[in-house]
Amino acid sequence: MTAPRVYKTEAIILKHIKLGEADRILTLYTPALGKIKAVAKGARRPGSKLGGHVELLTHSLLMLARGRNLDIITQSQTINSFLPLKNDLWRISYGLYITELVDSFTEERLENQPVFDLLLNALNWLCEANDGELVLRHFELNLLHHLGYRPQLQKCLSCNSTLQPVTNFFSPHQGGVLCPECSYQEPIARPLSTNALKVLRLWQECDFATAHRIRISPELSSELEQVMKEYITYLLERETKSTVWLDRLKQEIRRIAVDTPIKSD
Numbered sequence: 001m002t003a004p005r006v007y008k009t010e011a012i013i014l015k016h017i018k019l020g021e022a023d024r025i026l027t028l029y030t031p032a033l034g035k036i037k038a039v040a041k042g043a044r045r046p047g048s049k050l051g052g053h054v055e056l057l058t059h060s061l062l063m064l065a066r067g068r069n070l071d072i073i074t075q076s077q078t079i080n081s082f083l084p085l086k087n088d089l090w091r092i093s094y095g096l097y098i099t100e101l102v103d104s105f106t107e108e109r110l111e112n113q114p115v116f117d118l119l120l121n122a123l124n125w126l127c128e129a130n131d132g133e134l135v136l137r138h139f140e141l142n143l144l145h146h147l148g149y150r151p152q153l154q155k156c157l158s159c160n161s162t163l164q165p166v167t168n169f170f171s172p173h174q175g176g177v178l179c180p181e182c183s184y185q186e187p188i189a190r191p192l193s194t195n196a197l198k199v200l201r202l203w204q205e206c207d208f209a210t211a212h213r214i215r216i217s218p219e220l221s222s223e224l225e226q227v228m229k230e231y232i233t234y235l236l237e238r239e240t241k242s243t244v245w246l247d248r249l250k251q252e253i254r255r256i257a258v259d260t261p262i263k264s265d
Contacts, residue, residue, distance in 0.1 A: 003066070005065060005066050006063065006064070006065050006066075006074070007063075007064055007066075008061065008062065008063050008064075009030045009031070009032065009033060009061075009062055009064070010030060010031055010059065010060070010061055010062075010079065010116075011028035011029065011030045011036075011059075011060055011061075011062050012028065012029045012030075012057075012058070012059050012060075012099070012116070012119055012120060012123070013026055013027075013028060013054055013055060013056050013057065013058050013060065014027045014028065014029055014035070014056075014099040014100075014102060014103045015027035015056070015099070015100075015103055016040075016043075016054070016056060018044065019039065021044075022041070022042050022043070022044045022045045022048075023039055023040060023041050023042065023043060023044065024039070024040045024043045024044060024054070025037060025038070025039055025040075025070065026038050026039075026040055026054055026073070027103055028062070029099075029102055029103075029106070029115070029116055029119060030116065031111075031113050031116045031117075032111055032113070033109060033111060034106060034107075034108065034109055034110040034111045034112055034115075035102075035103070035106045035107070035108050035109070035110070036071065036108060036109060037070055037071075037108065038062075038064055038070055038071040038072060038073050039067070039070050039071070039072050039073065040054045040073045040076075041072060041073075049075075049076075050073060050076050052078065052081070053076035053077060053078045054073065054076055055081075056096070056099070057082055057085060057086060057092065057095045057096070057099065057123065058078060058080070058081050058082070059078070059079045059080040059081075059082070059120060059123070060076050060077060060078050060079055061076070061077045061079055062075065062076050062077075063075035063076070080123075080124075082095070082123050082124075082126075082127055083127075084127040084128070085123060085126050085127045089249075090132055090249075091126050091127070091132060093242070093245060093246055093249060094126050094132040094135065094136055094246075095123060095126055096242050096245075097136065097240065097242035097243065097246060098119065098122050098123070098126075098136065098139050098143075099119070100240050100241065100242045101139075101140070101143060101232070101240065102115065102119055102143070104236055104240060105143065105147050105235075105236070106147070112146060112147075114146045115143065115146050115147070118139065118142050118143060118146060121208065122135060122138075122139045122208075125208050125212075129212060131212075131216075133221055133225065134211065134212065134214075134216065134221075135208070136225075137203060137224050137225070137228060138203050138208055138211045140228045140232065141200065141203050141204050141228070142203075142204075144231075144232075144235075145204065149175065149235055150204070151170075151175055151176045151177075151200075151231065152175060152176030152177065153176060153177055153197060153200055153201050153204065154201070156168075156177065156178055156179040156182055157171065157174045157175070157176045157177065157178055157182075158174075158178055158179070158182035158185060159179065159181070159182050161179055163177055163179060163197065164179070165194045166180060166194065167180065167191050167192065167193060167194065168180065168183075168191075168192045168197060169183040169186070169189035169190060169191055169192060170189060170190045170191075170192045170227050170230075170231070171186050171189040171190075172230045172231045172233075172234035172235075173186060173188075173234065174186070175231075177192060177197065190226070190227060190230060192223075192227065193220070193223060195220055196220060196223050196224055196227065199214060199216065199220070199224060200224070200227070202214065229243060
């Protein structure tokens with residue numbers, strides 16, 4: 001059966017690049033088509049009918065016409081613009097990070113409804129949650145699960161023994177945890193505390209509403225961030241641009257905190 005020339009779909013805008021003087025090429029993530037690219041003609045012109053409906057980090061309903069190379073967006077309507085996210089530097093930085101992860105890990109035209117749902121929920125969570133780092137860690141774990149990269153957190157990847165409540169070791173190369181006895185096989189494996197392993201196991205299985213109830217210390221948050229960062233970097237064979245930006249932002253915040261004198265009464 002021939003696919004219809006014109007079709008409608010929900011989409012979350014992951015990325016855009018300039019095309020010519022007024023157009024944009026958009027990277028979209030959709031429920032039924034997965035990741036697709038399309039042209040938004042005239043989207044950069046002032047007063048464009050497409051304009052605000054096809055901005056980054058926007059959930060829109062789009063009408064598209066199939067083209068020879070790229071499909072063309074003919075109509076657009078915003079479903080959710082996630083304004084609380086876009087009005088906050090940290091939240092928008094987190095949002096750009098998760099959309100970059102989806103773009104980096106997915107191939108075009110491969111349907112994955114769970115990934116679309118996870119992305120949509122994560123953007124909503126970022127608008128509401130006080131702890132954006134928690135949203136990122138939960139999103140990372142579940143994204144990897146839906147894409148076939150779920151880390152093994154229950155048994156040692158080498159000897160298959162049940163992991164004990166001691167310091168174990170996370171191996172990005174092997175995609176999971178090694179027990180202390182087997183950790184010598186991979187000297188660069190990262191020590192993984194008992195609490196970090198417990199939290200990762202919980203977040204693999206629960207929804208965000210449950211994950212949000214867990215109180216994480218700054219030290220544990222930092223450990224979880226590094227574990228996931230190393231695993232994702234290994235899988236992608238590179239560090240994401242958004243990770244680099246987030247690291248710089250955190251360094252600048254720490255520098256300002258150190259340089260700002262404490263006023264006495």
